[in-house]
Amino acid sequence: MMRITPGIYAHTHEYIQTGQEDSKFGFDLKTGLADKALQQVLANKRMNMIGIHAHIGSQIFELNGFQMAAEKLVDIAAEWHTKCGYQPQVINVGGGFGIRYTKDDNPLAPEAFVDAIVKTIKQSAADKGLTMPAVWIEPGRSIAGPAGYTLYTVGGRKDVDGLTSYLTVDGGMGDNIRPALYQAEYEAVLASDPFAKTTETVHLAGKYCESGDILIDQAHLPATKPGDVLAMLDTGAYGYSMASNYNRNGRPAVVFVENGKSQVVVKRESYADMTRLDQSYDPE
Numbered sequence: 001m002m003r004i005t006p007g008i009y010a011h012t013h014e015y016i017q018t019g020q021e022d023s024k025f026g027f028d029l030k031t032g033l034a035d036k037a038l039q040q041v042l043a044n045k046r047m048n049m050i051g052i053h054a055h056i057g058s059q060i061f062e063l064n065g066f067q068m069a070a071e072k073l074v075d076i077a078a079e080w081h082t083k084c085g086y087q088p089q090v091i092n093v094g095g096g097f098g099i100r101y102t103k104d105d106n107p108l109a110p111e112a113f114v115d116a117i118v119k120t121i122k123q124s125a126a127d128k129g130l131t132m133p134a135v136w137i138e139p140g141r142s143i144a145g146p147a148g149y150t151l152y153t154v155g156g157r158k159d160v161d162g163l164t165s166y167l168t169v170d171g172g173m174g175d176n177i178r179p180a181l182y183q184a185e186y187e188a189v190l191a192s193d194p195f196a197k198t199t200e201t202v203h204l205a206g207k208y209c210e211s212g213d214i215l216i217d218q219a220h221l222p223a224t225k226p227g228d229v230l231a232m233l234d235t236g237a238y239g240y241s242m243a244s245n246y247n248r249n250g251r252p253a254v255v256f257v258e259n260g261k262s263q264v265v266v267k268r269e270s271y272a273d274m275t276r277l278d279q280s281y282d283p284e
Ligand SMILES: Cc1ncc(COP(=O)(O)O)c(C=O)c1O
Pocket: 055, 057, 058, 059, 094, 095, 096, 097, 138, 139, 140, 141, 142, 237
């Protein structure tokens, strides 16, 4: 498939219809890069381009951007069909369906996205006389995100009188880089009593050696003590897959849980794992 930049960029809740020609991803339409790429693919007997693809962003809570992107993909397909007889078998509108990380997020049902995307492509294809292609989507976060959460054990606490409080836990940006990398927001609950009344707001701080290692800037929690376990919710996507050995810490284990049964599916990294590739230095 060829990924194109449709000139639509979903930036959280709004769509910017200009500029994305300079995106690092995909071939842009405006400057003709996509056309050039198509010619190269069609001239190459070893390549079979089954369709046209775009991915306009993540955490999208509206239908509009997908409809605009879908329309644009059909437009380009019709143009290529007229110009050189190319008929895509697939139109792929990518992923980006938003999930509820915090109470401020109001995700749409997947059916709403699919319905809008398919209707738009059907209508545009009919308008342009293009054979209806298969419609593909690539949802990532909306499947894996809500399926996972991260357990942290509460450690120390620092109250800066009259100013603020930090509650520290035994993980952080090494297992979830999103808050430090782009201020992603989450909610956490006391694992043993998820519905406990919240009584305080603290900075939930990670253990890594960075001031920016704050997992939740404004965590609303009940009173906690060292040893309590907190569950940070909706961490199933872009958590473990982006985990690192920051400060040379091992990554945590991953456990699948279903119907009262649990199974470790990724082991916790040990010190031996961390030093496995180390070589002794032999000065000449
Ligand atoms: C090409 C492409 N498709 C799909 C996805 C999945 O996006 P999401 O997890 O927001 O649904 C991504 C994420 O970056 C992507 O780059």
